[in-house]
Amino acid sequence: MSTAPPAPDMDRAQLVEVAAADLPRLVPLFAPDHPNLAFARAVIDGAIPGRAWAQFHNGAPVACLVATTAPFCLAAGALTPAFFAEAKRLLAGHGEVQLVHPPGPDNGAWAERAGFTTGQRLHFTHPRDGYIAPPPAVPDGYELVRIDADTFSGLESPMARSIFGTDTAQYIAHAVGFALVQDGRVAADAHGVLGGGLNELGTHIHPDHRRKGLAFVVLGAVNHWGCERGLRSVITCHEDKTPSISLARKLGLTEEFSYSIAKATC
Template identity: 40%
Template sequence: MLIELEAQDYPRVRPLFRASYPNLAFVHAVLERAIPGCVWAGSGEREFAVALVATEAPFCFAAGAVTPALLDEMRALLADRPPIKLVHPRGLASAAPQLGFVAAERAQFGPGPGGYAPRDLRAPPGFELAAVDGHLFSRLNWRDPVLAIFGSVANYLRHGFGVCLLHDDQLVAEIHGVVGGGLCEFGCHTRADYRRRGLSSLVLGAACKHAVALGLAPFTTFDAGKIESEALSRSAGLHYEFHYPISQRIC
């Protein structure tokens, strides 16, 4: 049985999320209370044996000795917050559809074994890179998804960071990073009329370079099979790490 933890107990589940666990920036951001979320755990003989970390956005993370019965309990705990994308141990992929989930896979890219090597990417004439501040946040094209993760503009400015690209005083591309555990996971959005011009690579490369300057390891994750997202990650200097299973509930 899972119990909801008080915030001061969140760090106790950290050992269950090892270095090879995907989306670790999100997990640690919740455990560090940098983004809103909830944590449930189940006890073993001496310490927690299983944990569920849920953000206020669709992303949720299960680790430890997760059984199909516990996965069903997690489904019930998350029933009032569709849609969800639940990351869990690989062995549960076959059980997920029986519980009303749709099984899927995502891919993770990171700095590579030798560490991230920044690319020398320059903004073309007429374009300007800028850090996202309070004024630019109000103009974001991707504002609602970012607020779903961070909860408020103030929290975003305190615990996350972003880079945007301006053209003719219009915000045409943006990158946002979730920071936790010394890691930073980026999401990218480019206006439809500015895509296929290499601008996303420019902004992601600038964001990765800034992350490394802050002592953070940069990452991207995306649904498996997204050729454009894979090409974007590689062009910004990130390297393929692995695929991992998720269980989705859309409604």
């Protein structure tokens, strides 16, 4: 990962909210291999709802906090003990937080000092450029559909709602999703968070349709769609989440690296 800029004042983070028009100024703080980069870029691009705060030095951003409406929040730049303390304060009321941050010899200790606990996640992606995932086979009794405005507006998917909210027009303009439908009802849905040339995959299976292999089908559809458009598919999960690891590998993705997160309920 890229080297962060020189650290500013260790005693004061001074994070200020960044207006929507100024969000593109944060892009250089995120290296191409920053974990969950698609989420950060999607907020910056206005593709998913979120907020951002930054610390400035001589008029340039040197550190930032990007919060999505999902648990994923992302830190980048020159982090300090004060940064983590202020991030915890700014995220009050967010609920579950998984703060993704770049590696650093002291970042974990600083996060714990601010009231976070540490954890590890795994990052899976395609092993080579130009990879085209095959389209999935649709099981009998189900119909595979591209999620449109009507489907999204009636979607009962906590995962999708936490990431994309309820703005149907924003979803249709900036995201992609596929669903398996049976008897007019969504049995499984999968979506891609699009940003920075990446397609980060996530899925939700209705409780009545679990353990039928449907996650592989809907994720495979989003994976295939992204590959055909030159996007690199990504799946991330906690290091001990065996079903997600197996699913990522079944989709043709391989583990690229592990990374640290700071967890809290804010």
